[in-house]
Amino acid sequence: MIRSILLVQSSLGAMCVAVLMPAAASAQEAPTAAQTQGALASLEAESGDAIVVTGSRITREGYEAPTPVTVVGAEQIQRDARASIGDTIRDLPAVGSSTSPANGQGSSGIVAGTSGLDTINLRQLGNVRTLVLFDGQRVVASNINGSVDIRTLPQMLVERVDVVTAGAPAAWGSDAVSGVVNLVLNKRFEGLRLSGDYSNTHEWDYRRVRFQGAAGSSFADGRGHVIVSGTYQDSPQTVFAGKRDWNKDTALMQNPAYTPDNAEPRYITVDNVGVSQATTGGLITAGPLRGIQFVGPNADPVEFDFGQVNGPLSFMGDQEQFLASFVNLNSAFEQKTFFGYASYDFAPCLRVSAQLNYGRTDAANASVPLLTRLGNLTIQRDNPFIPTSIQRQMDQPGLTTLRMGTTNLNNIPMGSEYTLDLVSNTVGIPTAFLERTLKRGVLTAEGDIGSDWSWNAYFQRGHLDFYQETINNHIDANYDRAIDAVVAPVGNAAGIAPGTIVCRSTLTDPTNGCAPLNIFGYGVASQAAIDYVNVQPGHNWTNQDLVQEVFAASMQGVLPFGLAAGPIAVAFGAEHRMEKAVSRADEGAINRIYAQGNFAPFRGRYTAKEAFVELDVPLLSDTVIQSLSLNAAGRMTDYSTSGQVDTWKVG
Numbered sequence: 160m161i162r163s164i165l166l167v168q169s170s171l172g173a174m175c176v177a178v179l180m181p182a183a184a185s186a187q188e189a190p191t192a193a194q195t196q197g198a199l200a201s202l203e204a205e206s207g208d209a210i211v212v213t214g215s216r217i218t219r220e221g222y223e224a225p226t227p228v229t230v231v232g233a234e235q236i237q238r239d240a241r242a243s244i245g246d247t248i249r250d251l252p253a254v255g256s257s258t259s260p261a262n263g264q265g266s267s268g269i270v271a272g273t274s275g276l277d278t279i280n281l282r283q284l285g286n287v288r289t290l291v292l293f294d295g296q297r298v299v300a301s302n303i304n305g306s307v308d309i310r311t312l313p314q315m316l317v318e319r320v321d322v323v324t325a326g327a328p329a330a331w332g333s334d335a336v337s338g339v340v341n342l343v344l345n346k347r348f349e350g351l352r353l354s355g356d357y358s359n360t361h362e363w364d365y366r367r368v369r370f371q372g373a374a375g376s377s378f379a380d381g382r383g384h385v386i387v388s389g390t391y392q393d394s395p396q397t398v399f400a401g402k403r404d405w406n407k408d409t410a411l412m413q414n415p416a417y418t419p420d421n422a423e424p425r426y427i428t429v430d431n432v433g434v435s436q437a438t439t440g441g442l443i444t445a446g447p448l449r450g451i452q453f454v455g456p457n458a459d460p461v462e463f464d465f466g467q468v469n470g471p472l473s474f475m476g477d478q479e480q481f482l483a484s485f486v487n488l489n490s491a492f493e494q495k496t497f498f499g500y501a502s503y504d505f506a507p508c509l510r511v512s513a514q515l516n517y518g519r520t521d522a523a524n525a526s527v528p529l530l531t532r533l534g535n536l537t538i539q540r541d542n543p544f545i546p547t548s549i550q551r552q553m554d555q556p557g558l559t560t561l562r563m564g565t566t567n568l569n570n571i572p573m574g575s576e577y578t579l580d581l582v583s584n585t586v587g588i589p590t591a592f593l594e595r596t597l598k599r600g601v602l603t604a605e606g607d608i609g610s611d612w613s614w615n616a617y618f619q620r621g622h623l624d625f626y627q628e629t630i631n632n633h634i635d636a637n638y639d640r641a642i643d644a645v646v647a648p649v650g651n652a653a654g655i656a657p658g659t660i661v662c663r664s665t666l667t668d669p670t671n672g673c674a675p676l677n678i679f680g681y682g683v684a685s686q687a688a689i690d691y692v693n694v695q696p697g698h699n700w701t702n703q704d705l706v707q708e709v710f711a712a713s714m715q716g717v718l719p720f721g722l723a724a725g726p727i728a729v730a731f732g733a734e735h736r737m738e739k740a741v742s743r744a745d746e747g748a749i750n751r752i753y754a755q756g757n758f759a760p761f762r763g764r765y766t767a768k769e770a771f772v773e774l775d776v777p778l779l780s781d782t783v784i785q786s787l788s789l790n791a792a793g794r795m796t797d798y799s800t801s802g803q804v805d806t807w808k809v810g
Contacts, residue, residue: 213295213321213341215790216330216730216773218613218715225790225810226330229253229322233345236317240356242367242392244314245277248340253324255283258306260394260522266487267527269591269629269756272302272703275492275522277310281324281337290327290335294344296601297332299621299707303740309342311518311597313388313498315352315373318345326808329792330773332734333804346502346512348375348386364402365489367394379503386500397491397525399577401484408432408480412469433478435468436534437564439571440680444534445562448552452477458546458680471533482566484577485525485588491579492522508606518597525582526589526755534564536642536678543646543660544677563678567633570684582631586676586684586692589632589755596624612716623705629756632699633692636752637673640664641692644675694753701744701758708737724777724788731772739764766799 215224229251239247242261249257257280258265258273265273278286291298291307301308323331324338331339352373359366373388400406407430417423436444440453442463452463466476495518502512538545538561540553545561553561567587582588603617643663647655653669655661662673676688713732721727744758751757773792780786790810797803 213292213323213331213339213343214326215775216713216715216732216771216792217728217775217790218730226323226326226808229324231320231322233318236314236320242356242358242369242394243277243310244317244320244342245279245309248279248309248320248322251322253281253322253338255280258286260310260490260492263486263488266490266524269524269526269589269627269632270758271304272593272595272625272627272701273304273306274490274524274591274593275494275520275595276301276306276308278306278308279340281322281340284337288334288336290332290339292331292339292341294346295341296603296617296619296711297621297707297709297736299597299599299623300705300738301595301597301623302625303703303705303742308518308520308595308597309340310392310494311496311520312342312516313344313373313496314390315354315371315388316345316348316386316498316500317342319343326792326810328806329771329794329808332769333767333794333796333806344500346384346386346500348373349377350375360398362398362402365394365396365398368392382505383503384501386498388496388498390494390496392492392494394489395491395493397523397579398488399484399525400486400488401480401577403488406484408483410472410474412467412472412474415467429474431478431480432472432474432483433480434471434482434533434564434566435465435473435476435478436471437482437532437566438463438479439481439566439568441563441565441569441678442534443561444564446558447556448549448558448561451549453546453679454681456680456682458544458683460546460549479566481568485568485582486527487524490522490524492520494518494520506606508608510605512603512605514599514601514603516597516599516601518595520595521593522595523579523590523592525579526591532565532567532587534562536563536565537561538563538678539643539645539663541646542642542644544644544675544679544683546679565678567678569678569681570689572682584689585631586633586638586689589629591627591629591756593625593627598622598624608716612714614712614714616712617709619707619709621705621707623703625701625703625705627701628697629699629753630694630696632694632753632756634694634747634752635754638676638692638754640671640673641676641688642678644677694747698745698747699753699756701742701748701756703740703742706737706739710735722777724780724786727777728775729773732770734767734769736767736769737764738767767796769794769796771795 212228214226214228236244236247241247245259256264258276258278260275265276279289280286281289287305293312298307321341327335327339355370357368369392371390375386377384409428409430410432411426412429414423414425414427417425438452442452443449450463451460454461464476466473466478497517499515502510504510540559568585571585583590599621601617601619605615607613640662644660645663647657647659647661649657651666653666660675662675664671665673674687674691676692677683711734715730718727718729741762742760744760748758771794776789778787778789793807795805
């Protein structure tokens with residue numbers, strides 16, 4: 160990776176929080192418990208404030224929760240200089256494969272709206288089972304599946320990231336099945352920080368540019384504080400699998416040497432695996448002429464070696480990898496974010512703050528090429544695009560049809576430099592362009608009651624507007640009409656000049672606009688046929704609105720009684736959450752006329768009411784055992800759709 164970095168920072172007496180690994184440590188190594196606790200203790204001593212880590216709601220001074228927490232600090236984040244905090248978090252051992260614009264996860268599908276998302280998948284249980292919080296508060300989902308795009312959050316103002324993978328549902332929410340990722344905001348940031356970075360691959364085909372800025376200042380003798388930040392990122396290029404030499408089109412296939420009685424493995428890993436039932440120029444897949452493929456612009460008939468066939472795939476034959484070479488390794492995207500924060504201390508018992516967050520992502524990705532034409536096309540004998548030599552062979556056994564398979568990529572030049580614009584003019588590769596806009600506002604009130612108790616309450620409303628348009632998605636009925644070509648006969652009722660190649664349907668309906676599609680050979684699909692088969696811009700779309708409203712309140716402190724080892728600490732609270740979604744789609748999608756992207760309109764909402772309590776009971780202190788305490792938490796959740804759920808933990 161080639162990268163140049165510009166970093167300008169002005170600090171006006173403020174402390175920058177950092178819980179980090181030693182400078183010589185690898186970015187892939189998680190900080191040890193000793194490093195984490197030591198850094199937190201040092202940080203707390205410098206700031207004079209209690210540092211509350213996400214492992215527990217208990218905030219008693221000196222308290223150590225039995226919950227394992229991985230902490231990634233600001234210095235490590237700045238040192239790594241990744242395009243996203245998500246890239247640093249995904250290095251942690253607890254994180255599984257997660258959707259990111261910079262990897263293939265979510266970059267080869269157009270249905271789920273995952274292109275351009277930056278998510279965290281703890282324990283490989285799925286993004287939706289990972290609860291993502293920003294400064295301990297919820298964030299509206301960024302797509303209909305419930306994933307939160309952390310790239311829309313103010314990453315320059317994140318002082319640390321807490322990752323909890325045990326006991327999280329009882330403490331933070333029953334939906335935190337695999338754990339919690341909490342991006343902690345640096346509310347004390349002062350000064351000005353500007354940065355810019357550029358990166359590219361060794362092939363110079365995946366450039367990324369990012370500019371960030373943040374400014375903060377206190378006022379009213381330190382009782383008030385205001386922070387603003389903004390980010391602009393641009394990554395306009397798409398890298399396809401076919402551009403990389405390391406891509407060997409490897410797959411797990413059945414071993415042809417295996418029998419139930421020998422010692423051979425049943426499955427083997429094989430390179431150069433391709434499609435067995437289709438080729439770029441067309442392949443006859445059934446009947447006496449099975450195994451004839453058509454190559455070149457003249458559709459020359461050539462024998463096809465099927466090799467070892469495993470369902471739709473094969474190896475050790477003439478199978479093509481042309482189809483697989485169009486798998487996206489990343490998503491092209493552009494992103495803009497803005498964040499504002501203001502707080503004011505009216506009294507020790509009351510601090511009020513407000514947040515405003517705006518994020519806009521424009522992304523594009525090509526889908527996995529359509530696999531719906533693998534040997535299931537029926538071509539009539541009178542189709543004029545069939546080579547004359549093949550028509551003669553059909554006449555000998557009296558064949559009236561051919562069973563065919565095609566990848567629908569015959570209009571892409573072999574060996575060309577693949578780009579999103581190029582694949583956007585095929586019959587076989589739909590391309591999605593999406594816009595994702597986040598608007599989020601949070602109002603928080605908090606304070607201290609005496610020296611032992613504190614409270615916190617917040618209201619959050621988030622709105623996500625999602626719009627996706629799919630181009631180059633073919634209309635099934637139009638495709639079927641276009642490949643059924645004939646020569647217009649003399650005296651036809653449609654008045655078409657004799658000898659003209661037309662769609663069979665045009666002879667009975669001259670106004671249907673059908674243009675014949677040639678699937679025999681390379682580079683022979685006419686632009687008129689492509690335009691007829693594919694959906695036109697502005698027609699295949701979906702628009703989704705996601706809304707989240709949260710009201711949550713909690714208190715934490717020390718009870719006036721306890722055991723001989725010390726007082727009992729407690730945290731308790733409640734939360735009410737409403738989630739709703741509205742999806743709209745075009746008429747074609749509603750009527751399911753497309754090969755993909757038949758988005759359905761729907762409307763739905765649910766509410767969740769939660770109450771929790773957490774206790775820490777000291778049992779022994781400064782005896783044979785230095786310290787022994789019991790930590791327990793329980794949460795009761797009532798979903799309007801599925802009823803009550805109880806979660807608990809004991810440590």
